[in-house]
Amino acid sequence: MSKKLKLKGLDCANCAYKIENALKKEGFESASVNFATGELTIEGDIEKAKNIVKKVDSGVEVIEKEEHHHDCHDHGEDPKKMLYFIVPSLILFVIGVLLRYYYNYDNIFVFGIFVVGYMLVGWKVLRNAVVNSIHGNVFDENFLMTIATLGAFAIGEYPEAVGVMLFYMVGEFFQNLSINRSRKSIKGLLALKADYANLKIGDKTIKVKPEDVKVGDLILVKPGERVPLDGLVIEGSSTVDSSALTGESIPRVVKEGDELLSGILNLNGLLTVKVAKELKESTISRIFELVENASARKAKTERFITRFSRYYTPIVVGLAVLIATIPPLVFGEPLSNWVYRALVLLVISCPCALMLSIPLVYFGGIGKSAREGILVKGSNFLDALGKARIVAFDKTGTLTKGVFKTVQIVAKNSFNKDEILKFMALAEAHSSHPIANALKEAYGKEINENEIKEHEEIPGYGVRAKINGKEIMVGNDRLLHKFNIEHDTCHVKGTVVHVVVDGEYAGYIIISDEIKKDALETIQELRKLGVKKIVMLTGDSKDVAEEIAKKIGLDEFYAELLPEDKVNIIEKLGAEKENGTVVFVGDGINDAPVIARSDLGVAMGALGSDVAIETADIVIMDDKPSKLPLGIKISKKVQNIVMENIILILIVKLSFVLLGALGQVTIWGAIFADVGVALLAVFNSMRILK
Known part of the structure; x- marks a missing residue:
């Protein structure tokens, strides 16, 4: 049986892919990481899975979740906490830049200011880079940012080192805000889930958790409350709002005998409902689970982006190494200039813009x-x-509409209209097909099932039943031909139901259905x-x-x-x-x-x-x-946004890779190519929610 785990702190789409891939390599046949919801679904040893996740990304905390339990207030870590580190770092960065470039101070004190500012925003990145590298996970964004910024410190570019890390974290902050917004838009469905049910026990009513209510229990749904579980109205009538479930904006009236689905809002009357399904099987629970799990089935574009990033980052890192070493070694060029160009490429090469924005659009x-x-x-x-x-x-x-009404009854031979209507209604007593319902409604009397001794469904033709010692067949024209029943009514305009009594044609009923x-x-x-x-x-x-x-x-x-x-x-x-x-x-x-x-x-x-x-x-x-x-239309809009993001990201990234190799881009430009384009893609992705 599959189990859901919450991945707290999962803020990297590429890491989500690596976790999923690592689990599959370690023998988990079923393992799916849903980055958009921050959840892992697996079948297998949970403790083993936790250890693998820790090896892939030490910054991710694995939390077990109760099956079918969803907390509508759980949206992961609050991105605003990042501001506690970003704001002081930004202040120190501004002070350091002023002292170095405006007042021309370049001493150990100024260096210390930059180091403190760097550590405030970079400590988590440094820690993850070290731990992940020990576990063999090189080439993630933590490693790339660490090498790029420490390299900048090594060649004396302290402001750029701090600036790269600072603006990288600012980008992460805005990305996390966007991700949370997307997660909330999905988890907002849970606002439809009632917090309690009014359980009716005798003359008393007590508030209980919906999960404690059993099938067959009676619950009261008061005006202004949401229906907690699927059921059948057995007393009362009311106007209900089902727009959140069906998108239908016009309220509808429900009365005794009507089905009521969980998540529907009761607007005025008091309803007594007999529970038909437990909470985990109720409509709202199943809807949320379907939507939440939908990201596990990835589109071709998502799978392509995942494969692309697997090769793209190592290629750019290899190119950076060649740029940093070949010109100084072969042509005697200044080492610092070419190392700087290599650092620019490392900053650009992070694949997160693609890995984050594309799944976000689909989600x-x-x-x-x-x-x-x-x-x-x-x-x-x-x-x-x-x-x-x-x-x-x-x-x-x-x-x-599938709501049929009897418009004509035609009796043949020695039969009368009342007889054939009764035979039809009894023969269709066990069917819930709309045509069968129309026949039973036209009969209008209570059906005595003791009169029905045998009943057989003939798929595609009709039904056969034994009623009061007579063999009754009810169905379409094909039924008559299948059993070689003599009849003279092959071409009747409209939807026709024929009836045969003991092998003799008894007549037919014409029913109508209305186009939606x-x-x-x-x-x-x-x-x-x-x-x-x-x-x-x-x-x-x-x-x-x-x-x-x-x-x-x-x-x-x-x-x-x-x-x-x-x-x-x-x-x-x-x-x-x-x-x-x-x-x-x-x-x-x-x-x-x-x-x-x-x-x-x-x-x-x-x-x-x-x-x-x-x-x-x-x-x-x-x-x-x-x-x-x-x-x-929604699908086409998704596809358009996906293509816009891919084209935007690839054009910007590849252009900056080329310019960086030629020494025409600074690390500040590289920051735009990485963080800037990622933010543009994420904000573009959020248009789908409008």
């Missing part, structure tokens, strides 16, 4: 999507969403976003599918499909996708096979559904198809 994109009611289970899926070229929709509950308001808008937006083909896959009749396809402007539709037919069509569409992604959007329950088979499976309107959360790559938390183009 922010996942958080942004979650706040819009779109759960993305990994950076790789967020990337794939932006490359959608073919989108296939299920019909019922996805493009249509935003379905047409969704199709139009997808086309604007570059989707080349939009199709619909449905088990419903060809006539119904054709009518809906025309109304909302689909390119193609496939009707009267069995579950395996949908999988086959998705596989065929995959051959047409070119270099993009085939996306399937379904309800996440009866479309699980095709959701799993598509390049990107999206579960629509399936919040709280175990099947949806397990199978889909993306879960849209309400039933609005318009959330799909919104997700694509």
